[in-house]
Amino acid sequence: MQPLRLLLHRQEIGQRVEALAQCIDADYRGRAPVLLAVLKGAFVFLADLVRHLHLPLEIEFVRLASYGTRTQTSGQVELLLGPRLPLTGRDVIIVEDIIDTGLSVRWLVDYLERQRPATIRVCALLVRSTARSDPALRVDYVGFEIGQGFVVGYGLDMGEKYRSLPDIYVVEGTA
Ligand code: 5GP
Ligand code: MG
Numbered sequence: 178m179q180p181l182r183l184l185l186h187r188q189e190i191g192q193r194v195e196a197l198a199q200c201i202d203a204d205y206r207g208r209a210p211v212l213l214a215v216l217k218g219a220f221v222f223l224a225d226l227v228r229h230l231h232l233p234l235e236i237e238f239v240r241l242a243s244y245g246t247r248t249q250t251s252g253q254v255e256l257l258l259g260p261r262l263p264l265t266g267r268d269v270i271i272v273e274d275i276i277d278t279g280l281s282v283r284w285l286v287d288y289l290e291r292q293r294p295a296t297i298r299v300c301a302l303l304v305r306s307t308a309r310s311d312p313a314l315r316v317d318y319v320g321f322e323i324g325q326g327f328v329v330g331y332g333l334d335m336g337e338k339y340r341s342l343p344d345i346y347v348v349e350g351t352a
């Protein structure tokens with residue numbers, strides 16, 4: 178088992194999630210957005226985020242499989258589940274655990290746009306600094322910008338392990 182190095186403590190994550198919720202509350206005042214979380218990794222972030230929101234929101238899930246790798250120039254994304262809620266005319270907020278290359282979220286925005294929602298915004302707990310510099314990728318709410326290294330905990334897994342850890346760690350040797 179590879180050792181883990183603490184990256185973000187639960188207290189720091191909690192404070193940041195609360196601050197993101199305050200921004201969303203203010204931006205969507207008087208509206209009822211659909212929070213569309215990407216399974217599985219975003220489930221802990223979503224659960225914490227919605228408990229700090231005071232909006233009359235709805236929750237929906239999608240599950241994606243992405244076959245993009247760092248060694249391929251064009252990755253492919255496949256929709257494995259949902260969404261079932263009609264999104265036409267709705268304010269959709271995509272909730273992601275981490276944006277790495279940005280491939281999945283770009284694909285998802287394209288896919289959702291075909292349903293003609295009123296608005297689509299992206300809320301990601303973690304964004305790789307390399308993805309932030311991509312002008313084609315707009316992330317409206319960012320928890321933390323992080324560098325290289327595979328991260329686990331707070332919903333994020335490595336081979337289905339570590340999702341239940343309350344803090345976020347970098348797996349040693351992956352940076
Ligand atoms: P993308 O490259 O399309 O932006 O990232 C797609 C997905 O890969 C993310 O939503 C996440 O599920 C997974 N992923 C990317 N980087 C990491 C990481 O460091 N740790 C974990 N656990 N998953 C990651
Ligand atoms: Mg994900």
